[in-house]
Amino acid sequence: MKTAGKLVVLGSINADHILNLDSFPSPGETVTGNQYQVAFGGKGANQAVAAGRSGASIAFIACTGDDDTGERVCQQLQRDNIDITPISVVKGESTGVALIFVNGEGENVIGIHAGANAQLTTERVEAQRDIIAGAQALLMQLESPVESVLAAAKIAHENHTTVVLNPAPARVLSDELLALVDIITPNETEAEKLTGIRVENDDDAARAAKALHDKGIETVIITLGSRGVWASVKGEGRRVAGFRVKAIDTIAAGDTFNGALVTALLEGSSLDDAIRFAHAAAAIAVTRKGAQPSVPWRNEIDDFLSQQG
Numbered sequence: 001m002k003t004a005g006k007l008v009v010l011g012s013i014n015a016d017h018i019l020n021l022d023s024f025p026s027p028g029e030t031v032t033g034n035q036y037q038v039a040f041g042g043k044g045a046n047q048a049v050a051a052g053r054s055g056a057s058i059a060f061i062a063c064t065g066d067d068d069t070g071e072r073v074c075q076q077l078q079r080d081n082i083d084i085t086p087i088s089v090v091k092g093e094s095t096g097v098a099l100i101f102v103n104g105e106g107e108n109v110i111g112i113h114a115g116a117n118a119q120l121t122t123e124r125v126e127a128q129r130d131i132i133a134g135a136q137a138l139l140m141q142l143e144s145p146v147e148s149v150l151a152a153a154k155i156a157h158e159n160h161t162t163v164v165l166n167p168a169p170a171r172v173l174s175d176e177l178l179a180l181v182d183i184i185t186p187n188e189t190e191a192e193k194l195t196g197i198r199v200e201n202d203d204d205a206a207r208a209a210k211a212l213h214d215k216g217i218e219t220v221i222i223t224l225g226s227r228g229v230w231a232s233v234k235g236e237g238r239r240v241a242g243f244r245v246k247a248i249d250t251i252a253a254g255d256t257f258n259g260a261l262v263t264a265l266l267e268g269s270s271l272d273d274a275i276r277f278a279h280a281a282a283a284i285a286v287t288r289k290g291a292q293p294s295v296p297w298r299n300e301i302d303d304f305l306s307q308q309g
């Protein structure tokens with residue numbers, strides 16, 4: 001029996017150590033930053049927070065270490081309206097860490113220590129079978145072991161739970177996994193990794209979308225940065241523009257887009273309306289610093305949308 005509108009996110013939790021600097025260092029160079037911040041992040045947690053703050057009924061399958069960071073992350077996730085019952089605390093492990101440089105243009109480079117995220121095993125996924133089977137949608141990324149992503153997708157598929165995959169960070173995926181995905185949301189780099197097609201314009205995006213449809217995926221949404229997204233359903237594609245804002249930090253913009261997109265789809269919005277809602281959430285996020293500190297609440301997204309023509 002499905003719980004109406006219930007979303008399950010499976011993914012990573014990180015503590016982000018963020019250094020803002022004018023420009024990225026070259027190999028062998030040392031640069032001094034102008035601001036340092038530690039904030040909660042991880043693609044899974046960011047997407048869960050985006051869904052929780054934008055109004056979804058959501059549970060989160062993840063792992064933390066048995067450390068102070070893990071404890072504080074879980075307290076914050078609860079304040080963000082997330083059911084943390086499926087989060088495992090892994091003994092003897094540390095919570096994941098991301099080391100992030102942000103340059104003067106708001107671009108970032110990221111290095112990850114997986115820590116407890118690597119312990120999100122297929123056994124831990126199997127232990128959450130009922131919650132995945134009972135959900136309307138399962139949202140995942142690729143900062144968790146890929147065999148666990150596959151195991152969760154199989155459970156979802158068998159139980160008619162919609163599988164949404166944000167294939168980030170970029171990696172090659174098996175046809176077996178792709179065939180279980182209902183909605184995929186790569187950026188240009190990830191789309192190229194999955195299809196071999198370099199995405200530089202709408203025609204390329206349409207070809208990459210077709211390649212992903214050919215793998216068995218019904219809905220393909222390729223995010224194109226400031227150009228919006230290419231949205232393609234069963235081969236019928238069009239570009240949906242985003243909102244123009246002054247970006248100061250793009251960390252978690254994609255995560256915010258994904259969490260908000262699935263929230264709106266579960267509320268019954270059309271694909272175009274859900275994309276507009278997700279664009280608004282991401283537009284707000286890029287005007288703020290950090291990952292989870294930048295993710296907007298529902299009232300902020302609604303206010304933003306009501307101010308657009």
Ligand code: RIB
Nearest residue numbers: 014041042043098252291
């Ligand atoms: O997508 C942004 C996230 O990627 C950061 O929060 C960092 O933790 C990395 O996982």
